[in-house]
Amino acid sequence: MSKENLSRTIGERIMLRRKQLGYTQEQAAEKSDLSHQFFSSVETGRKNLRAESVIKVARALNVSTDYLLMGVTNQVDVDNISKSLSKLSGTELHCLEEIIKNYLIALGYADGEE
Template sequence: MNEENLSETIGHRIMIRRKQLGYTQEQAAEKSNLSHQFFSTVETGRKNLRAESIIKVAKALNVSTDYLLLGITNENDTNSISNLLSKLNGNELHCLEEIVKNYLKALGY
């Protein structure tokens, strides 16, 4: 993968995660302590992030740097989900389990 494609891929992951969280670019940029203009160019792959900025964006979007850079999840990503699941009671958890099973089945897993 060349540098341009990598920048676009990372930018796309950032955009998808930002939208999952319901943030505007401006909100995500502010949470990342980056300018809105710079954040926008990162999402489109026109600019690369330095290490410090990757860490800031990952923290702001509650996702691992592994996911942003490589597209793979790690323990931090699964811990985030586990923390959310711990708020559910037994019945809610079992309902969600069925939803996840059906989702995975639809994806072919």
């Protein structure tokens, strides 16, 4: 993958995660301690992040650096989801389980448990 394609791919992951959290670019930039202009340039792949900034963005977006850089999840991502799930009641958790099973089936995992 070329440097330009990598920058664009990382920027797309950042933008997707930011939108999932409901943040504007300005909010995400502020939480990351980066300027709005720089953050916008990163999202579009025009600028690259230094290691220090990758860490800041990952923390601000509550996601692992592995996900931002390589598109793979790790234990940090699993732990973040677990924290969110711990806030649900038993009934809510079981409803979410059903939603996840149906989602997995829609993705082609026949029994919804792979």
